[in-house]
Amino acid sequence: MILILGGTTEGRIAARTLEEAGKPFYYSTKGDEQEVTMHHGIRLHGAMDELDLERCCREHNIQLLVDAAHPFAIQLHQTVEKVAHTLDLYVIRFERIYPPRDEEHITWCDDFEDAIRQIKKEDIFTLLALTGVQSIAKLKPLWQESACCYFRILNRESSRRLAEREGFPEKNLYYYHADEDERILLQKLRPEAILIKESGLSGGFNEKVKAALAEGIRIFAIRCPDTPGSFIPIDGEHGLRRMVENILPDFYPLRSGLSTGTCAAAAAVAATWDLFNLERRPRPAVFPVLLPNGETIYVPVEKQKSWPNAGFLNGNWMADAEASVIKDAGDDPDITNGMEIRANVAVPFRMDDPEPEDTPVDDYTIIVSGGEGVGIVTMPGLGLEVGGPAINNTPRKMIEDNVKLFLKHLRVPKQPNPFVVTISVPGGEEIARRTFNPRLGIEGGISIIGTSGIVKPFSSEAFVDSIRKSMEVGRATGSPRIVLNSGAKSEKYVRGYYPELPAQAFIHYGNFIGDTIKIAADLEIKAVTLGIMIGKAVKLAEGNLDTHSKQVTMNKDFLREVALSAGCGGETLAVIEKITLARELWTLLSAEDLQAFCSRLLELCHQYCDPLLPEGELTILLISEEGKIIT
Structure with missing residues (x-):
């Protein structure tokens, strides 16, 4: 069993991450005011000292602690450290970025x-403290003796009571x-400092x-205290899941993995390290990779096979190094699982190059290219x-950003060449023949893809169960x-369409459209909206109630049938012949044909979906990449 010590944004994220396992866990907060949506989590309330926490862990058979409490909760961190030592438990520290x-x-x-x-030394008289209600007592020497202090606190009765108990004047309280x-508050109060x-x-x-x-206001900031060195630090949901999988392998039914983009970024970082490892120290076993969501995970790399090379190439002095990562897709049925993802990092020098600047800078130039086994875009x-490597924009940026970060970390001076x-x-190239890449116009190899950097497999049963809950x-x-919407992107647009609805009313169906509508019927929900992007809509309109790309791909023959039945002209049929992805229709069709095509597409979607909700009303919204909606 796992116990999360929460009460923070990180606590909510930790609970959401553990929910993916479909198994019970405990979520503890000091008070009961934080709202956390959980289906499997068991809520615990009340402050715990060392004895209380030890008793809780023993009673509930806790095997792992996740400290997601506020970074300034020093006493709690110390308590967790002592109890973990006594009971021989791992502690994952969900740190902030x-x-x-x-x-x-x-x-x-x-x-x-x-x-x-320091505030007294600087003769600050008017101060706005944005440090929370608990700091009122800690800052008494300021507001009682020398300064006019204002505090911004949460609009909670418990916070007001605490301020009153400390004797702080109510007129100087402002609410978050x-x-x-x-x-707004700074302009209203005009403090000398915050x-x-x-x-x-x-x-x-x-x-x-x-x-x-x-606003020209001075800033005083209290440094975040260090957390115990025995804690295992992570700073995001993906790192948390991967660490839980490592410590408690049976908690998640399926193990997450890494995208090819993450593997490529890790290999590029390792090769960068090799290139500037002038002391020839042993290469670390893992390297940090910054993911698109801002968190950092550590990725294993293969042992170093060779030292960096240096020599003349085309009249230039060239230094390069190479590293590789073995793709681990977890339990996702990925055809690239186990493949070697290799990165070569090179920097050319000319004899007339100026000397590098003395100080590191952030504007390194990085060029990402494709080599053996990486496909070429032909459509x-x-x-x-077209003609470039099939390295999608997100992994390309990951590679660039991570190499730049590591160059800065190594304090490598700015170079005159990229x-x-x-x-x-x-x-x-061989593997790619067994994928859909040739249909998409990618020839000669695989594509380097990934949007989050992590592959999170879900069993159909567990995912559908979470939809029901x-x-x-x-x-x-x-x-x-x-x-109902397929994910975060479509949800953003449909929330704007229904701004009055509560957050809990928006449900992700992933690819399980049919199962999700059936659940709505089982629960006797009378009004349902299905938000869908055109790629999934084309598959649904053909009768595929599970739209996963591994189950079904875009059918151009079907697109032509839809266009003809919608009364579209020859120009639309010609466009269909050329497109690679259905979303291109939004920009390539005339306004008149687009409306006719989409209307017919929605009719076909209704033919398959309406019978699944016999006692309710189903609205289907077709959503473009930019948020345009057709009903």
């Missing part, structure tokens, strides 16, 4: 006592409002700093240059309508 410390514009303080000392521009905690991105640190700088429509990263996949929660809110 922190921006680099700005030493130029921010006065940094070690703790509250240091903050009081979600999504409110930080400048005091903030190093609370990370999820704590709104950047927004507070930006607002204060814009438009994929959003990639770094060239060549990604290759030995055996990729989510819909039960949505129904319990009393929402007049349940809105």
